[in-house]
Amino acid sequence: MGQTLAEKIIARAARRKSVSPGEIVTCQVDLAMIHDSGGPRRVAPLLKRLGVDVWDPDKIVLVSDHFVPAEDEISKSILAQTRDWARINAIKNFHDLEGICHVVLPERGHLKPGMFVAGGDSHSPTGGAFGCFMFGVGATDMGGIMATGETWIRVPATIRIDLDGELEKGVSAKDINLALCGRLGMGGAKYQVVEFSGNGIASLSMEERMTLCNMTAELGAMTGIIAPDDVTQTYLDRVGADWAGGGDWRSDPGASYLEHHRLDLNALEPQVAAPHSPANAAPVTNMGNARIDRAYIGGCTGAKLGDLHMAADILKGKKIAPDTRLMVVPASTRALAETKADGTHAILSDAGATFVASGCGICAGYVGDLLGENEVCLSTTARNFQGRMGAASSEVYLASPYTVAASAIIGRITDPREFLKAQDDAS
């Protein structure tokens, strides 16, 4: 019987010929990612209790991103503790204040097709864009992995989502995610794998694929995954990831899927999720031009270089509304540097954006300029749970970088296609 891509990777990691959904297997981890929040401060005491060192410092990638920007003493001490742990444990892959883990990992060439990767963060499915099986775990699970290099999983079934056609200009992967959240709900994928396939994948950049896989977390999936292709190879070559192709990292024709869905990309409109769940998604045209106080372009989901380019497409030569704030938090320092080199930074600054240091920023609700009482925010991030980004009375809508940028200009939730159309007419 054929195997899905996810099953093939799990079988390899479990040193088995094949696996079937529902089986419980112990897998060897190729790479473990931890960050400042769930990492050293939580894992070190567990290792101490067990009386062991990390199983392999070279298979660990440590990223400081959550307590960033560190403006208070506790956050600073958590970052200091993270640095100390990296030094003591000789972690050479330590990315300190270089951006958000899910974006830094691929940028530094850590992810390659066929890898079995555990990430100490719920948006770890992002790595599935590279044909990895990468899933999120909590700190205790991670403590076990750090000690032994292995972890158990119950083999998940796979749900296949075929994307057909191509997105209209002004519509992006984020809109696909939100449409799926609206259609399937936050429990739609019950800790299963969501595999994206279909002829629509070819036209999506690696960053767009990362966004797609990232928000499978909001479908309740264990992870998302996309088979590698030429676009993957080009990206890996560019970042020096040393992957020469090879390996049969795609689903067999006879693989069995739990469910099969299709989405017509040509017909997809920009989507917006109303407070307080990504499942409250609907076309932007249904959102009744809701007023916003703040526009937020940040997070692993919505502030990669390509996301910032989308925002700049809209904001070029424009100014944001006088009573609206636009915060831009590039997902990595590398993305920030590239925006400076290619003019994107100037476009966004001229439009009135305030830049904040790369990191999770207010997306995690940990530190920084959090939302105040009753403040309404439109955000490119993944989650709009009540109170996540600040006060319990604040409200967060979710949308793509295009939609957030267009809405910042008007001060109300706005269809970005109107701006792109106007630009086309003018040129």
Add this chain to the structure above:
Amino acid sequence: MPPDNRSLTGKAWVFGDEVNTDVLAPGQYMSGSIPNLAKHCLESVDPDFAANVRTGDIVVAGENFGVGSSREQAVEVLRALGVSAVVAKTFGGIFFRNAYNLGLYAIVCGEADQIQPGDILSVNAAAGKITVSSRKLALTCDPVPAFLLEMAEQGGLIAGLEARLSARGGKNST
């Protein structure tokens, strides 16, 4: 140590669908201690919960309990407040793993919506049964697989590993 799974008995606190990790462990308090974070557990949906929940009480909810972040403080605050088990129609996948890793019983019960606030529940995790004797109610749940029961009974993943590593003399600390 968690209570014996054969005698999990406690008062029900009932919540709705999609109680997420930001509601259980709000980000603004994540840099602080567990006891402090626990004071804010569920405050945005029930401001009285943290102050009034008692040791052995059971949290009951609908679909997708613990959806969201991988932060296992969402489990730890419930344990810190004395909650012995969460009974829900379905769980977020990471929360479910975290729960057993930390010795909190997560019981999948498709009939959880029949439970009312204040009901005294007796949960048999291995058999997949909940009884509410005062209302002569017997609910069917998914039996908890043996390996998870064992993990919870041992006190979680790390306690189990501790036993395994010392059995093979694997401690290598200086």
